[in-house]
Amino acid sequence: MAELELVGLSKRYGRDLVLDDVSLSVQEGELVTVLGQSGSGKTTMLRSIAGFVTPSGGDVLVHGRSVLNAPINQRGIGIVFQNYALFPHLSVRQNVGYGLRVRRLPRHEIRERVDRELDRVMLTPYADRKPGQLSGGQQQRVAVARALVLRPRIVLFDEPFSNLDAMLRESLRRELRDLQKRLRFTAMFVTHDQREAMALADRVAVMRGGRLVQMGAPTDVYERPAHRAIAELLGRANLLDCEPATGEDGRALLRWRGHTLRTDDDLAGAGADPCVLLRPEYVAVRPGAPDPPAPNQLGGVLSSVEYHGSSRLAVITEPGGGTLLADLRAGPADPYLAPGDPVTASWPAAAVRVIGS
Numbered sequence: 057m058a059e060l061e062l063v064g065l066s067k068r069y070g071r072d073l074v075l076d077d078v079s080l081s082v083q084e085g086e087l088v089t090v091l092g093q094s095g096s097g098k099t100t101m102l103r104s105i106a107g108f109v110t111p112s113g114g115d116v117l118v119h120g121r122s123v124l125n126a127p128i129n130q131r132g133i134g135i136v137f138q139n140y141a142l143f144p145h146l147s148v149r150q151n152v153g154y155g156l157r158v159r160r161l162p163r164h165e166i167r168e169r170v171d172r173e174l175d176r177v178m179l180t181p182y183a184d185r186k187p188g189q190l191s192g193g194q195q196q197r198v199a200v201a202r203a204l205v206l207r208p209r210i211v212l213f214d215e216p217f218s219n220l221d222a223m224l225r226e227s228l229r230r231e232l233r234d235l236q237k238r239l240r241f242t243a244m245f246v247t248h249d250q251r252e253a254m255a256l257a258d259r260v261a262v263m264r265g266g267r268l269v270q271m272g273a274p275t276d277v278y279e280r281p282a283h284r285a286i287a288e289l290l291g292r293a294n295l296l297d298c299e300p301a302t303g304e305d306g307r308a309l310l311r312w313r314g315h316t317l318r319t320d321d322d323l324a325g326a327g328a329d330p331c332v333l334l335r336p337e338y339v340a341v342r343p344g345a346p347d348p349p350a351p352n353q354l355g356g357v358l359s360s361v362e363y364h365g366s367s368r369l370a371v372i373t374e375p376g377g378g379t380l381l382a383d384l385r386a387g388p389a390d391p392y393l394a395p396g397d398p399v400t401a402s403w404p405a406a407a408v409r410v411i412g413s
């Protein structure tokens with residue numbers, strides 16, 4: 057049975073439907089990330105689950121039972137807010153123990169549970185410090201410990217790393233992932249960073265305009281996005297508006313600006329104007345014009361190269377003015393390509409993904 061289930065969850069503010077009929081389920085011990093642009097309804101969804109927002113319709117089930125009428129602190133759901141919301145005047149120990157004191161647990165039990173929790177998140181040496189005396193990452197762990205000490209079955213995270221620098225973010229992400237797998241709680245983690253969403257998740261839930269538009273393993277949503285907006289949300293994408301055609305051998309193929317594309321995908325259901333997703337990292341680039349012309353390649357001019365350290369992002373302009381992005385993964389011995397150079401871009405048929413528009 058699913059640990060957490062949303063059934064047709066909706067939220068209306070005045071005339072705005074900001075959460076629109078969202079249904080999904082999260083399995084026990086699973087970590088689902090929620091990815092979506094600003095304003096897509098991620099926080100509203102999380103707050104509706106935790107009980108800070110009253111939904112306009114639908115239901116929230118925990119282990120098959122509706123929690124909509126349960127008070128916030130009896131839902132078995134913890135939440136870690138974006139700004140951590142720690143009490144500045146309380147020590148780390150007092151912050152973590154706060155929820156247990158509110159619940160009037162015996163003092164020795166509070167002490168015991170707080171100590172164990174601090175140990176689990178490796179904060180024992182900092183127990184007597186105030187939040188202001190901690191680094192951002194340590195504060196983040198206090199917020200996590202404060203949620204976990206209540207032993208929720210489900211923990212919700214609302215962009216907890218959004219204020220941190222890229223390095224710290226990456227290490228915290230790994231820490232959180234390890235902790236979650238070790239303690240086996242069920243988690244939902246909101247982010248609008250697509251790398252974070254994919255790196256953390258068992259499954260990614262993609263939100264758009266209040267709707268859940270796709271949910272699947274990171275490779276599914278990245279490689280097989282349900283439509284073009286999702287393809288773009290998950291990373292750089294060449295989205296090519298193609299025409300269906302038939303090759304000399306009678307096989308179905310696609311044409312983009314006069315260039316021939318072969319795909320391993322089934323073209324039977326592709327419709328009259330199929331859209332192709334071709335990720336830049338699957339496009340190989342070599343100097344010179346294509347010779348002889350062949351499917352899944354095109355000649356063009358390198359119009360710009362952006363240096364990213366571990367890779368370079370190239371824009372190739374074909375004779376008709378169409379552009380193609382390609383990741384150049386340069387080894388030290390690779391030929392140096394400069395803007396203005398004639399180049400050939402090529403890609404395998406397996407990289408040509410026909411998606412809905």
Ligand SMILES: Nc1ncnc2c1ncn2[C@@H]1O[C@H](COP(=O)(O)OP(=O)(O)OP(=O)(O)O)[C@@H](O)[C@H]1O
Nearest residue numbers: 069072074092093094095096097098099100101248
């Ligand atoms: N209390 C409210 N009253 C009216 N509208 C609201 C309220 N809270 C949120 N909204 C609106 O609902 C929509 C979704 O907001 P929400 O905070 O869920 O987005 P989000 O996906 O979390 O965005 P972000 O990535 O910026 O945090 C937005 O258009 C927002 O303006």
Ligand SMILES: [Mg+2]
Nearest residue numbers: 098099100214
């Ligand atoms: Mg938000």
